[in-house]
Amino acid sequence: MKRTILLMILGLSAGLTHAETDPATAARAAAGQLEAASVSLEDAGSARDRVTALTDTVKAYEAGLSALREGLRRAAIREAQIGRELRAQEDEITRLLGVLQSMGSGPPPVMLLHPSGPTGTARSGMILADIAPALEARTAGLRADLEEVAILRDLQQGAADKLQQGMTGVQTARTELSKAIADRTDLPQRFLEDPVKTALLIASTETLEGFASGLTDIQDPNIAPAVPSDITSRKGDLPLPVEARVLRKANEADAAGIRRPGIVLATRPNALVVAPTAATIRYVGPLLNYDNVMILEPQAGMMFVLAGMKTAYGGNGQVIPEGSPIGLMGGEEAEMGAILSQSSDGTGNTRPETLYIEVRRDNTPVDPAEWFRTE
Template sequence: PAQMMHPAGPLAAARAGAVLARLTPALQAEAADLAATLREIETARALQREGIADLASGLAALEAARDQLGGAIAGRGAEDPPEAALRAGRDAETLTALAAALARQPGGGGAEAAASGDWLWPVRGRVLAGYKAPDASGARRPGLLLGAPALSLVEAPSDAMVRYAAPFLEYGYVVVLEADDGTLIVLAGLAQLAVSAGAPVARGELLGLLGGRNLEVEEYVMLPDADAGAGALETLYIEVRHGGGPVDPGPWFAGENG
């Protein structure tokens, strides 16, 4: 009893005992909460490891599929454009001038028609610059600039004839399609072509691929949620020429993109 006596006396010993009687259960409850939190963290880490493994497997399969598609595109051996198209490409200094030159060639132009509103968007992405809106350099272009994930498939918006499919200036590969009503669709910024000039294409048919690269697993994990699905965006420029000049492409496409 003497050893258990508080130095300040019996009253202080009683007070210390009361404090410990309340403190010990509280510490035990906190320890139990920490143990439960630790178990949740361990479970989350295990799920994260499984998710990363699944993501790595999916990315590897995607890379293999893209390589196979790229090989198939390369195996088609795109033909050189007709001489008239080549001459138009050499003489034109802008995409609008190229489209205007192609429209003047035989087969260019056609029936007057209002915007159809049922074309497919060539890529699934978002509009970065609208019709005649200033782009990053301040230039106002008579078309739309779309942002899409790297290596996106570029598809034909409608049934059309390929009037031009070749590199053009700094735009990479450019495809100019002539729809059934004579409307010209200019698509600029492709990294690979799957069609050649003079070939007919159906609505939704593959025209080529955008550039870029697949993200690594670590990049997907570290990127913010808003960017993890796409990474750095590639761009595709769309210009529509109808009735003698460029028009707003937006009304020609079905619904909102993205």
């Protein structure tokens, strides 16, 4: 029983939903994630490519924490479900306990005798033989439910300790990653920014779309050729740059009735954002009211616009490999008490941060769902 509830506590593993894998496989994957992340954080200091090692570490921590939060939510839902079932069957349970108590209160000879004589005794014995298995099964089910509730409550503290360790570990990994990126000098430089032209474009820009279009106009004619790549074959199969869910689809109206050609992703606070493919950084920095914006050029004539990061990594003109960290989302992680409170009422943790993604081809926006795996 304890193993069963442990599987529930551990919940989802990286890339594997409860429906896609058996509980044992999901448990092994989820249980190992935070432990593996802790080990990789220790090893990252001596890694040849610290940025890559720390990026993998942060992603492992984020996946493990997400799995643990989901496991706590499922456990809370299960505990509440059992509680409702027990309350609904309170009268039946009371009668069951009364029957069991009366059956065990008298001496065996008295229980087996019937006032009408041997025939009545035989009949009552047959009835007792019929109902005894049902009573036994019902009692066993009640005992199992009560044991499950006790185990759920007992494991909550253990899960909370693991969650606290993971939250501390991921924060350390993010700090180390920022330092490693600041020290990085191995990225090729495709062009050097013209700060005057960029500043004038920012000053005259009123929309994100207008800024992306303007980048093409101020491009230096002597710029080096684009990275020789063609991602057309990966259309529809590119990973999202951050662990998230789609909040709004392309051209779907928001609360103010505004429609945008990109998609809006809901992420957790401080989530790591990575490059979905190798690309040139055409622009990175604050813009309009989006906090930090990054515009990537994976190939000639195509741009990925990512807006809404609190921290952005890299510089204009750099060529970055696929999976490179390009920023962190903003926000503050919920306190442990709030996480456990949300888990206990079955709601889980919210995803309050949003990242906007726009895909432009030949300076025309196209639906990002055509390029990214959004389901």
